[in-house]
Amino acid sequence: MTELVIFDLDGTLLDTIHDLGNSVNYALQKNGFPLHDIETYRYFVGNGITKLIERSLPDDQKNVEIIQRVRQDFMIHYIPHSEDLTRPYQGIPEVLYTLQQKGIQLAVASNKVQLATERVVNHFFPSVHFAAVLGQREGFPVKPDPSILLSIMEQTAVSKVNTLYVGDSGVDVLTAKHAGLSFVGVLWGFRPQSELEALGAVSFVHTPGEILHYIK
Incomplete structure (x- = not known):
């Protein structure tokens, strides 16, 4: 019986790509680096902010000092602009309710x-x-390390067999695997179905309402 559903955020509950891309482009421009089309950021996101910045930089500029400087400029811009163009995917609020x-x-x-x-x-x-809202925290590994999912299950006192994880990327597939959880991949997010299938995902939904079909 399903007692807990854990959701990925970006690309699963919220379409955040425009605000993320705009803030990275702001930081890149401030530091004199080339910008990217917003759609390109769909393939840069998923592994945390530091990796997002690293992927956005030219190959010969991916050193720790530059990454940290651009990351800081990104954060200064993103926090006050994180709600400008971001929206829940249609049907998500109703499913949550x-x-x-x-x-x-x-x-x-x-x-x-x-x-x-x-x-x-x-x-x-x-x-x-x-019951829990966990993001990237200092001292904790990012997904696909399963620590974040295991921590949520511990907080909620729900077992693996009664937990479902829902996400949109290969990172999410691997996180669920590492945690030993059932996984459902959403097809309205940032990554194609082929990426999820290549990593072993077998259950997919085309609309948020279909998530309810996987509630036991």
Whole structure:
């Protein structure tokens, strides 16, 4: 019986790509580096902010000092602009409310920094009670390390067999595998179905409402 559903955030609950891309482009421009089309960022996101910045930089500029400087400029811009163009995917709020009404615990597990994760979740889902909202925190590994999922299950006192993880990327597939969880891949997110299938995903949904079919 499903007692807990853990959601990835970017590309699963929220379409954040424009605000992320705009903030990286701001930081790149400030530091004199070439910019990228917003669509390109779909393939840069997923492994945390530091990796996002690294992927956006020219190959000969990927040293620690430059990455940290551009990352800092990104954060200065992104936090106050993280809600400018970001929106929940159509149908997501209704699914969250339905799960909540069924008494199922909800949680968020993101590689977005903790401050930004909490900010956008609180802003876009003020009426949804999440048992846990975890982002990237200092001293904790990012997904696909399963620590974030294991921590949520510990906080909620729900076993693996009663937990479902929902995400949109290969990183999410691997995170679920490493945690020993059932996984459902969403096809409205940032990565193609082929990427998820290549890593072993077998269950997919085309619309948020279809997630309810996987609630046991």
